[in-house]
Amino acid sequence: MSTQLTTPTDRNSAETLARGKGEPDWLVSLRGEAAELAGTIEWPKPEKVRIERWNLTAVGSYETPAAVASLAELPANVQELVAEGTENLLVQRNSGVVWKQLSAELASKGVIFTDLETACREHGDLVKPYLFQAVNKDEDKLTALNAAIWNGGVFVYVPKNVEVELPLQAVLFNDNAGATFAPHILVVAEANSRVTYVDCVVTDKSKANGEFVHPAIVEVFVKPGALVRYGSVHSLGEGGVDMTIRRAVVENDGRVEWIIGDLNDGHTLSDTKSVMKGQGSTSDVKVISVGNNAQQMSLTTRAVHFGKSSDSNMITRAVMRDSASAIINGITKIEHGATKANGVQTERVLMLSPKARGDANPILLIDEDDVTAGHAASVGQVNPEQVYYLMSRGISRQDAERLIIYGFLAPVVSEISVEAVRNQLQRLLERKLEG
Amino acid sequence: MATHFVIDGLKAEIEGKEILKGINLEIKGGEIHAIMGPNGTGKSTLASALMGHPKYEVTAGSASLDGEDLMEMETDERARAGLFLAMQYPSEIPGVTNSDFLRSAINARREEGNEISLIKFIRQMEGKMKELEMNPEFAHRYLNEGFSGGEKKRNEILQMMLLDPKIVVLDEIDSGLDIDALRIVANGVNAMRSEDRGFLIITHYQRLLNYITPDFVHVMMQGRIVKSGGPELAQRLENEGYDWVKEELGIQDETVGQA
Numbered sequence: 001m002s003t004q005l006t007t008p009t010d011r012n013s014a015e016t017l018a019r020g021k022g023e024p025d026w027l028v029s030l031r032g033e034a035a036e037l038a039g040t041i042e043w044p045k046p047e048k049v050r051i052e053r054w055n056l057t058a059v060g061s062y063e064t065p066a067a068v069a070s071l072a073e074l075p076a077n078v079q080e081l082v083a084e085g086t087e088n089l090l091v092q093r094n095s096g097v098v099w100k101q102l103s104a105e106l107a108s109k110g111v112i113f114t115d116l117e118t119a120c121r122e123h124g125d126l127v128k129p130y131l132f133q134a135v136n137k138d139e140d141k142l143t144a145l146n147a148a149i150w151n152g153g154v155f156v157y158v159p160k161n162v163e164v165e166l167p168l169q170a171v172l173f174n175d176n177a178g179a180t181f182a183p184h185i186l187v188v189a190e191a192n193s194r195v196t197y198v199d200c201v202v203t204d205k206s207k208a209n210g211e212f213v214h215p216a217i218v219e220v221f222v223k224p225g226a227l228v229r230y231g232s233v234h235s236l237g238e239g240g241v242d243m244t245i246r247r248a249v250v251e252n253d254g255r256v257e258w259i260i261g262d263l264n265d266g267h268t269l270s271d272t273k274s275v276m277k278g279q280g281s282t283s284d285v286k287v288i289s290v291g292n293n294a295q296q297m298s299l300t301t302r303a304v305h306f307g308k309s310s311d312s313n314m315i316t317r318a319v320m321r322d323s324a325s326a327i328i329n330g331i332t333k334i335e336h337g338a339t340k341a342n343g344v345q346t347e348r349v350l351m352l353s354p355k356a357r358g359d360a361n362p363i364l365l366i367d368e369d370d371v372t373a374g375h376a377a378s379v380g381q382v383n384p385e386q387v388y389y390l391m392s393r394g395i396s397r398q399d400a401e402r403l404i405i406y407g408f409l410a411p412v413v414s415e416i417s418v419e420a421v422r423n424q425l426q427r428l429l430e431r432k433l434e435g
Numbered sequence: 436m437a438t439h440f441v442i443d444g445l446k447a448e449i450e451g452k453e454i455l456k457g458i459n460l461e462i463k464g465g466e467i468h469a470i471m472g473p474n475g476t477g478k479s480t481l482a483s484a485l486m487g488h489p490k491y492e493v494t495a496g497s498a499s500l501d502g503e504d505l506m507e508m509e510t511d512e513r514a515r516a517g518l519f520l521a522m523q524y525p526s527e528i529p530g531v532t533n534s535d536f537l538r539s540a541i542n543a544r545r546e547e548g549n550e551i552s553l554i555k556f557i558r559q560m561e562g563k564m565k566e567l568e569m570n571p572e573f574a575h576r577y578l579n580e581g582f583s584g585g586e587k588k589r590n591e592i593l594q595m596m597l598l599d600p601k602i603v604v605l606d607e608i609d610s611g612l613d614i615d616a617l618r619i620v621a622n623g624v625n626a627m628r629s630e631d632r633g634f635l636i637i638t639h640y641q642r643l644l645n646y647i648t649p650d651f652v653h654v655m656m657q658g659r660i661v662k663s664g665g666p667e668l669a670q671r672l673e674n675e676g677y678d679w680v681k682e683e684l685g686i687q688d689e690t691v692g693q694a
Contacts, residue, residue: 383526384489385526386526386527386528388486388487388488388489388510388526389522389525389526389528390526390528390536390539390540391487391509391510391511391514392486392487392510392511392513392514392520392522393511393514393536393540393543393594393598394511394514394515394540394543394544394598395511395539395540395543396511396543397509397511399539399543400511403528403531403535403536403539404528404530404531406530406531407528407529407530407531407577408529408530409530410529410530410531411529411530
């Protein structure tokens with residue numbers, strides 16, 4: 001009975017699997033330690049959401065990836081997420097990467113864009129100093145679980161002073177609910193480099209009907225003066241539990257921009273954090289989400305300021321329909337010594353049904369006097385006058401609500417500067433609202 | 436078939452209070468009817484009840500357009516059947532541009548796969564906006580957000596022009612309009628006069644009727660139509676007020692449902 005297991009892995013099986021894949025010793029022992037930890041420590045405890053009631057143990061078993069010869073072999077609803085004409089693309093299917101390409105031009109500049117498994121074998125010197133450094137494997141059962149079983153994944157490395165003009169794109173999807181689907185994404189942007197990374201994390205809903213867990217971790221390292229734009233849209237199936245921890249460490253004058261679309265059909269734990277270590281470092285986070293049916297979501301954005309004159313802005317907008325619920329936390333922490341720091345956050349929830357629930361919890365924790373900070377939050381029902389007005393022009397109730405939802409999310413969506421992310425968000429938003 | 440709109444014994448209440456106490460009115464294509472009356476007599480309730488505002492409950496009677504009872508329909512179906520209400524207080528919808536909204540409304544009347552082409556739509560919209568002397572930038576502004584009172588009213592008329600309804604109800608379209616805007620709005624309405632279209636103009640004041648000449652004028656008090664006549668009735672109301680009507684009918688308090 002898989003539901004009775006408290007830990008879905010153990011040291012022996014994690015190490016055996018890792019050795020079988022030919023992973024380096026340091027990684028095998030990291031996985032072993034993590035598997036053991038996963039048996040002893042607790043799941044994360046987000047505010048007001050009892051994730052232990054979700055089915056967290058359906059991690060499935062490793063499915064050996066079979067590379068595809070062309071993108072045409074992928075499901076149509078995955079193919080349509082691929083930006084037209086892109087030369088920089090990576091596709092993960094279930095437990096491993098089945099397609100990857102990087103333009104010769106970027107490769108010649110020293111850019112690395114490959115799956116994390118390959119990177120650990122071929123670029124261990126570049127991976128090892130960063131892997132599980134922004135997120136520690138022993139933080140909770142989720143981080144330990146990812147450390148023990150992560151597969152496929154993405155490694156982006158941009159050398160000093162290199163500017164990557166076009167977005168690097170990844171599509172990570174599952175079409176077998178019984179297969180472990182646990183990506184780990186690592187982005188390292190060296191000093192004064194620039195890169196945009198965009199991914200979609202989706203379920204082929206015609207195939208993967210069972211229950212599964214997607215325990216994922218994203219680590220981003222932004223070196224002095226570098227800029228990383230990270231766009232990610234999740235649209236996992238109803239049987240899935242998405243638990244994704246994202247973290248960026250930003251050095252002097254570096255900047256990270258997160259654009260997150262949490263559009264899953266299942267329960268979701270999404271936690272995105274920027275640690276502004278360096279002086280003048282900045283962070284911008286935009287999160288949008290739509291909840292349907294009985295979905296439960298915990299959506300958290302965090303900004304931690306260590307650097308002087310560091311600046312953060314966080315926006316979350318969520319629409320809850322049916323009996324969906326979302327707890328939205330925004331936490332701005334300004335540490336002692338981070339003088340002239342500025343942290344701003346906004347959380348807004350729109351509820352489309354009397355049974356939907358939304359909570360916005362803005363929190364400012366400030367240990368320094370010479371700073372500025374602000375927050376705004378609102379939670380409200382859709383205004384029946386607005387629906388009536390639109391319907392009085394012949395627009396159906398469903399379309400009226402859809403217009404109001406798009407309108408509510410528009411101030412965030414329209415600000416997204418990366419066209420590829422905006423388009424994907426739009427497409428997956430449509431899928432969700434038509435669903 | 437010529438447009439034929441019949442309101443028969445319509446009663447409606449809000450929060451359990453009866454406001455409309457049996458309205459009877461017949462409008463044929465080509466006719467313009469005006470409903471006048473002091474504040475609080477149920478005029479705007481009539482407009483809202485016809486359109487299906489969620490706060491109003493119709494308790495008796497019918498309102499049929501070409502033989503179909505609108506009261507049996509949802510608000511959007513009433514609109515697609517040919518009813519249009521220019522509202523006194525149009526809603527603001529943040530994030531939805533005026534042009535996206537208008538296109539959705541037009542396409543709601545067309546079969547799937549037969550949506551209006553973008554070029555054709557823009558040409559139509561820009562043409563009508565010009566007639567209404569609207570700044571073209573209003574197409575890209577969020578629906579009614581930050582519009583002045585007069586801009587909102589013009590936008591209501593723009594929608595009327597693009598949606599080509601059979602029965603148009605104008606609820607206090609003249610309130611808050613300066614004389615220039617009033618003229619533009621009236622020109623818009625006059626341009627839409629046709630044998631296939633009937634109008635019901637709800638207003639406090641005669642001044643709109645200087646620009647749009649009604650065929651019939653009705654006075655509403657206590658939730659009923661208490662007096663009907665031709666355009667001369669509006670003129671007399673403008674000159675003498677409503678007291679003579681009250682006196683004639685023995686009405687002390689003309690309002691209805693006031694706390």
